[in-house]
Amino acid sequence: MVGAGFAGLYGVHRFRTDGLSVRGFERGSGVGGTWFWNRYPGARCDIESIYYSYSFSEELQQEWTWTHRYATQPEILAYLNHVADRFDLRKAFAFDTSVTSAVFDDESQTWTVTADNGEIVRCRFVVMATGPLSTPVDPQIPGLTEFGGQVVRTSDWLDEIDLTGKRVGIVGTGSSCIQSAPIIADEAEHLHVFQRTPQFSIPAWNRPYDEDEIARIKAGYPRMRQDAWDTVGGIIYEQADHDPLTATPEQRQAWLERTWARGGYLMIASYPNVVFNDEVNSMVGEFVKEKIRARIHDERVADQLTPTYPFAAKRLCVDTDYFEIYNREDVTLVDLREHGISHADTGGIVLKDSSRIDLDVIVLATGFHALTGAILGIDLRGRGGVTIQEKWSGSAANHLGLTVAGFPNFFMVSGPGSIGVLYNMIPAAEQHIDFIADAIAYLDSHGLTSIEPTEEAEKAWSAHVNEVAEQSVYPKANTWYMGDNVPGKPREFLAYAGGGPAYFEHFTKEQAEGYPSFVLRERSSR
Numbered sequence: 001m002v003g004a005g006f007a008g009l010y011g012v013h014r015f016r017t018d019g020l021s022v023r024g025f026e027r028g029s030g031v032g033g034t035w036f037w038n039r040y041p042g043a044r045c046d047i048e049s050i051y052y053s054y055s056f057s058e059e060l061q062q063e064w065t066w067t068h069r070y071a072t073q074p075e076i077l078a079y080l081n082h083v084a085d086r087f088d089l090r091k092a093f094a095f096d097t098s099v100t101s102a103v104f105d106d107e108s109q110t111w112t113v114t115a116d117n118g119e120i121v122r123c124r125f126v127v128m129a130t131g132p133l134s135t136p137v138d139p140q141i142p143g144l145t146e147f148g149g150q151v152v153r154t155s156d157w158l159d160e161i162d163l164t165g166k167r168v169g170i171v172g173t174g175s176s177c178i179q180s181a182p183i184i185a186d187e188a189e190h191l192h193v194f195q196r197t198p199q200f201s202i203p204a205w206n207r208p209y210d211e212d213e214i215a216r217i218k219a220g221y222p223r224m225r226q227d228a229w230d231t232v233g234g235i236i237y238e239q240a241d242h243d244p245l246t247a248t249p250e251q252r253q254a255w256l257e258r259t260w261a262r263g264g265y266l267m268i269a270s271y272p273n274v275v276f277n278d279e280v281n282s283m284v285g286e287f288v289k290e291k292i293r294a295r296i297h298d299e300r301v302a303d304q305l306t307p308t309y310p311f312a313a314k315r316l317c318v319d320t321d322y323f324e325i326y327n328r329e330d331v332t333l334v335d336l337r338e339h340g341i342s343h344a345d346t347g348g349i350v351l352k353d354s355s356r357i358d359l360d361v362i363v364l365a366t367g368f369h370a371l372t373g374a375i376l377g378i379d380l381r382g383r384g385g386v387t388i389q390e391k392w393s394g395s396a397a398n399h400l401g402l403t404v405a406g407f408p409n410f411f412m413v414s415g416p417g418s419i420g421v422l423y424n425m426i427p428a429a430e431q432h433i434d435f436i437a438d439a440i441a442y443l444d445s446h447g448l449t450s451i452e453p454t455e456e457a458e459k460a461w462s463a464h465v466n467e468v469a470e471q472s473v474y475p476k477a478n479t480w481y482m483g484d485n486v487p488g489k490p491r492e493f494l495a496y497a498g499g500g501p502a503y504f505e506h507f508t509k510e511q512a513e514g515y516p517s518f519v520l521r522e523r524s525s526r
């Protein structure tokens, strides 16, 4: 098991419960994955905590009480530490340890996994629970290493930094910036936000849960989980009672106001076809743009902060008082579309028009080599010594976002082509782990040694993922969903946009029909 985040922890628990022996590796010094590393000020989950949590143990659900609608990073990390202790998961892992290679041996049908602590493990199965957003991408700013102040990434901001009296610049305006900038603005002497592309962001309207609400939730958890499972994104939400294309403008406005008041990421579910129908997308997009503009006093700054691409084509952000920071004297928006960054020097950042911005701290909130980065970072060799880098040189071919042809007994939790990043990540990870565990049990009970998808199934899945995405607005913006933020990365959609029920149906069918899109091998048949 590679990774001790949500997926890796549950994986160790489930596999051990099934009687398997598991060795885990985690590059952090503790459990938590994303929630271990992303400790920037204001980090919190933008999916409601009652959904963004494990469902596998009713006892766990009953004993843990979430304090807020959107939990902070420390609260989520405390939850994962509690889970690790409660299910005694820590001892399975080597911490501060990265896996450097995993090589499949055709003869014995086993993997040899090597870690940077010198440990070598021979195993039958390799599970990459390495997270879809875990490999940071640094901007190529010439001279950044010359900068005399401090440079910190939001994605590994481990120690608290006192920003009092400091001139801070933050590069990038995705979720990490949008969550951290309001807190940094309160602390710093002056904050400059370097924006390349404006973002759609919806207010979180975060609040504490009250006791009655928690009691109600706890009394109905199993039902709530099932109802959530049956939705497109893994979260229950109120749906529109009208078709936006035939409704009156008043009807639409009233409904969008209601979804706005509900707040958060669920604005993406304001209408079921919002990412698939350009007209509906534009209606919702225009509504949100107006809301954004209304939060900013200066007309010119409002123009600069208004997105110009289809609504939700980039991953929606969820904020608390983000746009309002631009009404402060001590916050400046630097629109990089007017003047890009030329370079950094010892004192700060110099723009292409030669203007310079003096800084003490530069925060990089520039995103991740999404979905494939962590896997490509390992020397991974499948049948015949083929490397994953060779295999994925033109496209991250896979089946169901979970398996790769030529890489037997190799699984990726929420890998490229999976629903993960477009669904509630936690139940999605639980489902992948359960499928893997069931597949292993199936192999063992049928005297089989290995499982890998057929080339045909892989081709069909990759085509299907892109075909669904082509019908949506997703390819119409430069995004990490499309691999655009990493130079040289093939441009293709890296998630499944067809919704939970359609996605999980594929897995149900595989199990019911004896894994028809996979090759199952006996040792003796080799």
Ligand code: N01
Pocket (backbone or CB within 6 Å): 044, 045, 046, 047, 133, 138, 139, 140, 171, 172, 173, 174, 175, 176, 177, 179, 194, 195, 196, 197, 315, 336, 365, 366, 367, 368, 478, 480, 485
């Ligand atoms: O990263 P991003 P993130 N010069 O890729 C800009 C999840 N998440 O860490 O858009 C200047 O969204 C880049 O500009 P552009 C969530 O899924 C979840 O914020 O490419 N700018 C963009 O503005 C999210 O989507 C939570 O033009 C440069 C920014 O950097 C994902 O993680 C919280 C640049 C990167 O934005 C990633 O979010 C936080 C350059 N050279 C994150 N290079 C939750 O609450 C890049 N940019 C669960």
